[in-house]
Amino acid sequence: MYSALTPLVGALITMMNGVNSRLSERVGYLVATIVIHVVGLATISAVSLVRREERIPGRIPLYSYFGGFMGVGTVITCNYAFSAISASLAVAVMLLGQAAFSIFSDAIGLLGRARRPLSARRLPGIAIAMAGVAVIAGDWRSEAFPIVVSLASGACTGLALVLNAELGRRKGVLMSVRTNYTVGLATTLAIVAALRLPLAGAARTVVAAGPFLALGGGAMGVAVVISANLILPRIPVFSATLLMFSGQALAGVALDLVRDGVFDWRKLVGTFVVVAGFALDSILTNGPAESARST
Numbered sequence: 001m002y003s004a005l006t007p008l009v010g011a012l013i014t015m016m017n018g019v020n021s022r023l024s025e026r027v028g029y030l031v032a033t034i035v036i037h038v039v040g041l042a043t044i045s046a047v048s049l050v051r052r053e054e055r056i057p058g059r060i061p062l063y064s065y066f067g068g069f070m071g072v073g074t075v076i077t078c079n080y081a082f083s084a085i086s087a088s089l090a091v092a093v094m095l096l097g098q099a100a101f102s103i104f105s106d107a108i109g110l111l112g113r114a115r116r117p118l119s120a121r122r123l124p125g126i127a128i129a130m131a132g133v134a135v136i137a138g139d140w141r142s143e144a145f146p147i148v149v150s151l152a153s154g155a156c157t158g159l160a161l162v163l164n165a166e167l168g169r170r171k172g173v174l175m176s177v178r179t180n181y182t183v184g185l186a187t188t189l190a191i192v193a194a195l196r197l198p199l200a201g202a203a204r205t206v207v208a209a210g211p212f213l214a215l216g217g218g219a220m221g222v223a224v225v226i227s228a229n230l231i232l233p234r235i236p237v238f239s240a241t242l243l244m245f246s247g248q249a250l251a252g253v254a255l256d257l258v259r260d261g262v263f264d265w266r267k268l269v270g271t272f273v274v275v276a277g278f279a280l281d282s283i284l285t286n287g288p289a290e291s292a293r294s295t
Contacts, residue, residue: 010247021082039218067163068183091252097154125281132273
């Protein structure tokens with residue numbers, strides 16, 4: 001069941017990123033990040049009132065709170081990438097970064113997970129995935145910086161998901177999500193204060209952006225984080241990345257179609273090449289039988 005839901009979570013991530021990037025274009029990156037975290041915190045607080053979660057005793061390692069901090073960087077870099085390049089390219093490169101982090105995470109057994117050592121068998125699949133990204137990008141030289149930002153954003157996303165899932169395992173899903181948004185909001189406000197950025201008129205610009213842009217991204221983010229907390233502890237990190245990518249990538253192609261009004265076959269072909277590369281990597285790494293069970 002969890003494997004079947006994972007692609008839908010991926011599609012929701014792309015929708016959320018599209019909404020958040022549009023909000024950033026209207027109100028600015030930091031104001032958008034504040035709004036996203038305020039809406040997310042309010043949403044998860046309301047959910048917590050309806051569905052109370054039993055408190056889990058025990059101390060929490062300090063690193064478990066780092067997921068919310070990483071989330072701020074992820075939101076800002078992701079919003080920039082979605083504004084600077086096509087959604088399908090941004091998604092493909094982000095997932096390449098997330099996959100690279102996932103391979104590293106599995107290889108070292110991050111946070112006590114089962115170790116899945118690095119192997120030369122991973123090279124063909126990753127090479128095919130990179131070729132797919134090149135197909136989507138076309139003449140990538142003019143978009144080199146946004147591509148690098150997208151790659152870093154993907155790696156940050158992978159780390160944030162693992163940290164939030166670990167906190168969820170230790171203290172419960174709702175507690176993990178509340179902590180994620182609280183730490184993220186505090187971090188963003190600290191950045192604004194340190195830079196002495198004026199916020200006068202921010203509320204007016206947010207209202208002018210409309211309720212869907214103002215509220216949609218934060219609410220979707222809660223659904224994504226809760227889903228990730230439920231899914232990641234139950235299936236291998238790389239399998240989750242593969243399944244989420246399928247949903248994210250196809251949603252990215254659809255988002256480009258909606259935004260540009262033109263269907264680009266190159267993006268669709270490149271997306272399938274990237275997915276095929278990740279699928280091949282999973283098969284070569286786990287063997288056909290295990291890969292079938294994980295998906």
